[in-house]
Amino acid sequence: MKTIQIALAGLGNVGSGVFKHLTRNRALFESRTGCSPLITRIAVRTPAKERSISLNGIEPVADWRSLMTDPLPDLFIELMGGTSEALKFTRAVLERGCPLITGNKALLAEHGAELFELSATRGAPLYFEAAAAGGIPIIKTVREALVGNHILSMHAIINGTSNYILTRMASEGLDFAEALADAQHYGYAESDPTLDINGWDAAHKAIILASLAYGFWIDHKQVYVEGIDRVTQSDICYADLLGYTIKLLAIIKATPGTDIEVRVHPALITKSHVLSSVKGVFNAVAIHGDVVGDTLFYGRGAGADATASAVLGDIADAAATLRCAKPAPAFRPHDLYGRCRPIDEIVSQFYLRLAVEDQPGVLAKIAEILGRLDIGILSVIQPEIRDEGAATLVLLLHDAPRKKMQEAASVLADLPCVKAPPHVLWVEHPSDT
């Protein structure tokens, strides 16, 4: 049996999970793959830190360069996070023609084009199943299982931390900070949780999935991103009254030969849609392919164990390639799809919450402005709760280009009867593909 010597950079939540489960399931892994993977070198930031797992005598080093001394290990794993040292490490490994596994979605989203090019020119396989949707094998699905499909749409809950926070806010009325602290405690959040909250962690994953689906590396500047930080407890309650749940959604859509859409933002989805029942740290990706139709992938989207499972799958793929096969390119570009559609051109339903003067004629004035901009009203509620003379109006609006919706919000904001900046959220109907 061939032993695969592995160098691991990063022994935090995910790195420790990989070490633990590789040790625990070694016999199973060996019998299924015919290879024996062995972590022999580890780099961390602080070698003296006490670890929760036994390292079988391995002394971690502080500098990842020490992992690269001759004879080189067979396989490298990057689980440090960040885009600075991780980029240097990744480049160094690929430049030496060595196989690399990473779970670093930020790194791939920002530097994917360069790294895949390097991987192809140096013949160095690059594996990244852990970089999207934690334990759900969604990279393999998009790249391999659905390869015969045009992907017409993906609607994905791919940030476990945001979903966990929104779920606990909705089900227990927990405040935002408390729910975030719990997500950090369970190892779901990034070391800088800003990326989870502001939508960028989900956007990094959306960039990877959309790039694989559409064959060109998507520039992060062309992706519209909004996080859950503007979602309030009252939005959650009003959405509930209207029959909707609020989720942070990554939305990816295309028709062959036309522009694609890639956006991440909170959206109202009907409670009857399967994605609205995805709770806590769970992720789900609903993919509509032109051949397969509707598919749904569900599982834990973050945490040491789920993510370690994805890394173990990559180790098995790397082992198979090391044993015999010529590596398949990690990313194969093509030009069957166009550019990323600007966000202002995207047409959607919207939710509009307004704090207005409790006076006759106010609703008529608002309806008149919306009508003038050709935005129809789907439903409206005005709960009998008044806040210091202001009433709340919650409207669901028919399809409109986002630019028109922005224009409406800005005209409404200038009305004397509107007491606070209008609050707009997207409404998405994932099955309407």
Ligand code: NDP
């Ligand atoms: P952690 O912050 O828990 O762990 C990071 C590890 O990297 C630590 O062991 C740290 O050392 C080490 N490290 C950091 N910088 C350096 C450096 N310059 N040189 C050597 N070692 C370094 O992160 P996670 O385990 O949560 O995440 C790791 C990666 O996996 C990230 O890219 C993340 O986005 C991704 N990921 C995380 C998921 C999760 O659920 N947490 C899920 C999917 C992907 P020390 O221990 O000494 O501080």
Ligand code: HSE
């Ligand atoms: N912070 C990420 C999340 C980890 O919450 O989804 C998994 O990629």
